[in-house]
Amino acid sequence: MTTKRESILAAIRTALTGTTGVSTRIYRSRVEPLARGELPAIVVEPVSDNAEQNTSLPTLDWTLNVRISVIVRGDVPDQVADSVVESLHAKVMADLTLGGYAFDVQPVSVSFDIVEADQPSGVISCDYAVRYRTRVADLSLSP
Amino acid sequence: MAITEDLDIFLADFGVSCTAGAITANGILDMPSQILSDGMVLSTDYTLTARTSKFGSLIRGNSITVDGAAYTVRETMLIDDGKFVQIALQKT
Numbered sequence: 001m002t003t004k005r006e007s008i009l010a011a012i013r014t015a016l017t018g019t020t021g022v023s024t025r026i027y028r029s030r031v032e033p034l035a036r037g038e039l040p041a042i043v044v045e046p047v048s049d050n051a052e053q054n055t056s057l058p059t060l061d062w063t064l065n066v067r068i069s070v071i072v073r074g075d076v077p078d079q080v081a082d083s084v085v086e087s088l089h090a091k092v093m094a095d096l097t098l099g100g101y102a103f104d105v106q107p108v109s110v111s112f113d114i115v116e117a118d119q120p121s122g123v124i125s126c127d128y129a130v131r132y133r134t135r136v137a138d139l140s141l142s143p
Numbered sequence: 144m145a146i147t148e149d150l151d152i153f154l155a156d157f158g159v160s161c162t163a164g165a166i167t168a169n170g171i172l173d174m175p176s177q178i179l180s181d182g183m184v185l186s187t188d189y190t191l192t193a194r195t196s197k198f199g200s201l202i203r204g205n206s207i208t209v210d211g212a213a214y215t216v217r218e219t220m221l222i223d224d225g226k227f228v229q230i231a232l233q234k235t
Contacts, residue, residue, distance in 0.1 A: 011183050016168070031182070032185075033178045033179075033182055033183055033185035034184060034185060035185040035186075036185075036186070036187075043183070043207060061170065071180075071183055071184060087165055102170050110176065113180050113181070115179050115180055115184070116217065116231075117177075117179055117186035117233075118182060118186045118187045118189055118232075118233045118234055119178065119234070120233075121179060121184045123180045123181075123184065
């Protein structure tokens with residue numbers, strides 16, 4: 001069985017298909033750096049996953065923090081990334097259940113890392129909190 | 144005894160031809176790879192070492208051709224006694 005966490009990450013990856021400007025350059029937790037010819041691109045990765053037991057029922061309420069990073073090159077990197085960010089946000093928020101695995105998706109923050117490179121480079125990180133629920137003893141099943 | 148330096152000798156062996164505007168002179172191009180932004184971006188640190196008297200007045204955005212390839216100047220910094228500059232480049 002697959003944990004709901006993994007299913008949610010896969011669902012986000014799938015939902016991002018067709019994001020403006022990135023073609024097929026959408027990666028899950030890619031650890032290798034991206035070269036100039038591979039941009040713009042998107043990297044989806046988990047940041048943290050925190051559990052709470054809010055009732056006496058054998059269920060856990062989880063908040064999965066997911067980072068969707070847009071990596072671009074251009075004279076004004078954040079400007080270059082703007083249409084990509086707009087597009088990915090619309091796709092992530094289009095189905096707040098992410099195919100039935102979650103019960104809510106909330107935008108958390110956007111941060112910008114703009115650096116000097118052989119062409120100015122930017123990493124725009126869009127963080128989302130995904131709320132979902134599992135059984136206490138089984139991370140793959142809904143209550 | 145005074146020593147007369149010929150700075151062009153420094154650039155003679157490993158230098159390549161560089162042209163910016165009407166000026167053509169030799170410079171040494173280094174291009175090591177570098178990883179930026181917490182491991183997410185792979186870049187090339189193009190740096191040209193040349194005589195200040197030739198290319199020291201270049202500023203951000205100026206064009207320069209190095210060994211036949213077009214580059215744009217990012218920044219120009221004097222090194223040591225100021226007779227040479229290191230020019231950070233981006234490939235155009």
